[in-house]
Amino acid sequence: MTKPFDAAASIDKLLDVAAGLFRRKGFAATTVREIANAAGMLPGSLHYRYASKEALLVSLMERAIGRLTESVREAVASTRDPAERLRLALRAHLRVLLSDDDAVYVMLYDWRAVSNDTAREAIVRMRDTYEAFWDGLIYEAAGSGQIRPRIDLKLLRLFGFGAINWVAQWYEDHAGGRSPEQIADAFWAFMALGVFAEDRRPADEDGAFVALGGAAPPLEPVRR
């Protein structure tokens, strides 16, 4: 009864300390010995569980994306209002990103370290799934008329992810005591006015917006 738990706990601990080290020093600059020591084991024991340092990183990222997905799915389940779902998703994403688990940070910022092609593909696929889920949320809101017409939904997601994911870069030093939820809501407030159609905007708002000018370039199929 204790055995499976211990093994799982031991692996979780390993991933936790690895995430912390990777976040602080970067993947390449962190040694297997450091990770093992911090987890209270020896390098050989670490390799008993993970064939390579990179396999550990991949496992880390998979866990990160799993937690992210789970957390966001759970958050949006409480309401069917598309805009509210978006807001709650934003909160959940940021909450996980800023949590004690550094794995999401590592996934976002130590991307290049995954050199193995199949591993890279596996992670890209998971990220794509996650992003597709967000696109779904946004598309829902757009479909129900809660987003201004002619908004480029893809750019909306890309800018949003940037602003939110970047929070991890400054939260520790500049949050000023704000909680992840407060940060998320503040961002929501910035975006909302520009993004949502009239009836979804605060009452005191009316006004037009900014023309990029000229014709918009066609949105071509995404290749990588």
Added chain:
Amino acid sequence: MTKPFDAAASIDKLLDVAAGLFRRKGFAATTVREIANAAGMLPGSLHYRYASKEALLVSLMERAIGRLTESVREAVASTRDPAERLRLALRAHLRVLLSDDDAVYVMLYDWRAVSNDTAREAIVRMRDTYEAFWDGLIYEAAGSGQIRPRIDLKLLRLFGFGAINWVAQWYEDHAGGRSPEQIADAFWAFMALGVFAEDRRPADEDGAFVALGGAAPPLEPVRR
């Protein structure tokens, strides 16, 4: 007469190829030999110019911040209108970030690699100066009444930097042919309505917001 020029060119080349390699593989995963080879020299010659690999990185970052500062300063010089200065600064920042020079990217994303404390401080100081310049632009706009009251200006900058700096993560694959300037203006469009006071907004609410093309593009399943 040619010698000093060559030396400077050689150093520039060194920083260029180093920036490219650091961006692609990360600082820690790039070897001095790779950099030297790519620059057509030998490791010993590289160390003749830079005491250490890290010193080269610092030099790289200093150059990056210098170019960023210079470019943004130059861009805002053409007008005295605070909002327009902000928009032009945004364009300039993004233009440099997405330029052939990978140094800005490296500065933003290979931050943790600078372990030397004094070097780290030096760079932090330069970054702070750059950010203070942005804060100045924003305060200017706020002071002249072009930004809604009650907007948290610091959060505004942090979110904005996030969204814009993140563009480097997706530009290559998802820009869809848009120029850095178009991306910057699209972001400007998103933010503007939520950020600016009424009298700075386009008079016509129905005017083309940011038409990135006809109807909202369908959200296609993301393939990578």
Added chain:
Amino acid sequence: MTKPFDAAASIDKLLDVAAGLFRRKGFAATTVREIANAAGMLPGSLHYRYASKEALLVSLMERAIGRLTESVREAVASTRDPAERLRLALRAHLRVLLSDDDAVYVMLYDWRAVSNDTAREAIVRMRDTYEAFWDGLIYEAAGSGQIRPRIDLKLLRLFGFGAINWVAQWYEDHAGGRSPEQIADAFWAFMALGVFAEDRRPADEDGAFVALGGAAPPLEPVRR
């Protein structure tokens, strides 16, 4: 009733797969895990039977020498003619060497891997016994006048062993469909004319022989 049998079979299987791996990759380059896996067990189980990898090797070699000795003894039992006994022994030796059991090959060619002194001695003793048996066969033939006088009997054995043991190096690629027995007889034919006294040579043969000088050295019991 089935248990002891299984255990013995299991050990035989272990030695078989180990012999195959040692032959193909060499002792040092073969891992215990490979052997265990190939035998359908885990490293721990292998060490339950053999204290060390080297102990397994020694056991392997002992089995090899046992089989060799048994096979050769059996082969010579069918006749009392000394020369014929030698020929049959040659056939039997080669047959075992080229059989599916790679243990003899390993014993001959992975000699240096036995580092343990007592184990080494044990094997050397067994090899010496086997070689003494051969010397006995040769001495028999010499004593009965079937070998030319003044032939160095020890050199005869050493050259013969070399030629025959080396067959294992080329048999797979260059046997050209010849059976071990055919190879043995071909070698026999080469040696016979030069080695044996007139009345043992093919009828069309006469001719001189080779003086290795003086009288044939006495064949003393071989000790090592």
Added chain:
Amino acid sequence: MTKPFDAAASIDKLLDVAAGLFRRKGFAATTVREIANAAGMLPGSLHYRYASKEALLVSLMERAIGRLTESVREAVASTRDPAERLRLALRAHLRVLLSDDDAVYVMLYDWRAVSNDTAREAIVRMRDTYEAFWDGLIYEAAGSGQIRPRIDLKLLRLFGFGAINWVAQWYEDHAGGRSPEQIADAFWAFMALGVFAEDRRPADEDGAFVALGGAAPPLEPVRR
């Protein structure tokens, strides 16, 4: 003037000590540190010259085959008599095999350690060339009628190589003071009578064909 010499000498020393260690312990059981230490350098310095332990082995083998080829070619150059050329080649081959340079031994007996396919091919090609040279010598002798008709020339070479190459296994312990040349001539004596046509054999059956000289060396107690 001293530099190139030193570098070459240093490499030669490296190969020499490596050959000695490989011969004594086997390739896989020899560590890079051992080789480096024995050569008076550090592992890093060894890898500066050879990309891998295996590359060193390959280099070793190439040198071995080069020396073998050169030595044998040189030896046969002194006469045009085919049988005599064969005898001299045998002497030369054995002389190199039993020389202080253990590389030939390693090439013959640590064959399986070369895992790299292209390296393996390169060595196989060199070995093939060497063997083809021997076949040439044998065909020459056969063509000039010095070898009995109906002798399988390929088997002749294979048996001969076996007997001669195997000498390396026992020379140290069982040579009894015989020189490589004496061993070669003794082997020649064994083979000659069986292999060569009548007119090439000594006319006088009692004449010392290949007199090893003096009295037969005493068979001393074998130590290992």
Added chain:
DNA sequence: CATGAATGAGTGTTCATTCAT
């Protein structure tokens, strides 16, 4: 002034062996 051969501390990883179960 510039080089490139040489270094050695340190890396990720392996693997025979142990031992609690």
Added chain:
DNA sequence: GATGAATGAACACTCATTCAT
């Protein structure tokens, strides 16, 4: 008795840096 998770010493190899030239 038999297992397989865990170990840790040792491995081949890397690479930023040095220094004689």
